[in-house]
Amino acid sequence: MFRSAARTDTGMKREHNEDSWLINEDLGLHVVCDGMGGHAGGETASRLAVQTIERELLGARMRPEDPFSASAPLADAPLAGALREAIEGACAAVYRTSRANPELQGMGTTCIALLLHGELAILGHVGDSRAYAVRDGEVVQLTEDHSLVNEQVRAGLLTPDEARHSRLKNIITRSVGFEEDVLVDLLGFETRPGDRYLLCSDGLSNLVDNDEIGAQLLRHDDPDRACHALIDLANERGGDDNITVIVIHRAA
Numbered sequence: 724m725f726r727s728a729a730r731t732d733t734g735m736k737r738e739h740n741e742d743s744w745l746i747n748e749d750l751g752l753h754v755v756c757d758g759m760g761g762h763a764g765g766e767t768a769s770r771l772a773v774q775t776i777e778r779e780l781l782g783a784r785m786r787p788e789d790p791f792s793a794s795a796p797l798a799d800a801p802l803a804g805a806l807r808e809a810i811e812g813a814c815a816a817v818y819r820t821s822r823a824n825p826e827l828q829g830m831g832t833t834c835i836a837l838l839l840h841g842e843l844a845i846l847g848h849v850g851d852s853r854a855y856a857v858r859d860g861e862v863v864q865l866t867e868d869h870s871l872v873n874e875q876v877r878a879g880l881l882t883p884d885e886a887r888h889s890r891l892k893n894i895i896t897r898s899v900g901f902e903e904d905v906l907v908d909l910l911g912f913e914t915r916p917g918d919r920y921l922l923c924s925d926g927l928s929n930l931v932d933n934d935e936i937g938a939q940l941l942r943h944d945d946p947d948r949a950c951h952a953l954i955d956l957a958n959e960r961g962g963d964d965n966i967t968v969i970v971i972h973r974a975a
Contacts, residue, residue: 725839727753727971728946732954734926735962741765742924742967743832745773750780750791751839753969757852757924759898760830764821768832768900771820772813776836779809791840803909806838806847810899810907814849817900831901835866835922837971839914846910850895853928855936857919862937865910869897887929917975923953926964930957946970 727748733740741758743766756772758765783805784791790801813834821827833850846854851868867873871894872886881889899905919940927936931953939956943949949970957966 725751725971725973726946727969728950729753729967729969730947730950730954731965731967732926732958732962734965735958737963737965738762739766740965741769742926742965743769743773744922744967744969745777746969747777747780750777750784752777752780752836753839753922753971754834754836755852755922755924755967755969756835756899757833757850757926757965757967758830759832759895760821760827764827764830765832767820767827768817768830771817772810772832772834772899775813775816776809776834779812780805780838783809800843800845800911802838802840802843802845803911806836806845807907807909810834810836810847810849811905814899814905815903818903821900829901831898833895833924834899837920837922837969839971842913844912844914844920846912848908848910849897849899849905851928852922852924855921855923855933855940857921857937857940858915858917860941862933862940864933866908868895869908870895893925914973916973918973919949920971921949921953922969922971924965924967926962926966927953927957927968929964930960930962940970944972946972 756769758769790805833852835852
């Protein structure tokens with residue numbers, strides 16, 4: 724029912740890639756994490772987060788009350804709780820690791836995770852990595868950035884264009900692992916035939932606007948080609964950060 728592809732790129736200005744991604748088709752799990760805290764810290768935080776989320780969900784599936792086998796209305800879907808707990812587990816794991824290793828002190832990561840199960844989709848989100856959907860030719864940003872400039876936009880202190888160019892645009896207000904606990908935003912929805920989804924780090928969204936993202940997702944019927952095109956576009960704009968994308972298509 725779903726086809727997916729992922730690509731990550733260091734970009735044009737960074738020496739190291741602190742992003743991590745994961746696709747587990749058996750679980751229907753897709754994750755992008757953008758680490759922070761210096762080269763070693765950021766890379767460790769993002770990698771540990773994706774690994775922990777996968778491990779937590781594999782463990783959830785082995786429990787007697789398997790959330791993957793339960794049938795419930797969207798509003799009561801146990802998968803939402805399982806994804807939230809997995810991201811919370813990743814937060815605790817990153818935090819404990821940073822406390823145990825002085826060279827990793829203060830590390831953290833963003834997280835955007837999409838869990839697809841049948842026609843149900845559950846999205847978990849912390850930080851300023853994003854999820855988009857294209858349906859009936861229209862692109863929709865599914866997530867709200869947990870960032871200082873986004874709070875200023877919502878308060879009417881900045882325009883979206885001013886936020887895009889603000890020197891404070893990289894300051895996030897919520898992350899996985901900087902503290903032991905984190906508030907995870909959750910969104911559940913039903914997928915439809917022909918839907919296309921994108922998960923990405925801000926190395927893409929800071930340089931490519933929503934309409935351009937939608938155009939690329941619509942232009943390419945192969946998810947891997949869409950990944951390449953999006954990364955190429957960000958690099959053509961300067962590629963000032965690591966760029967990671969996952970593109971998912973539901974068959975029409």
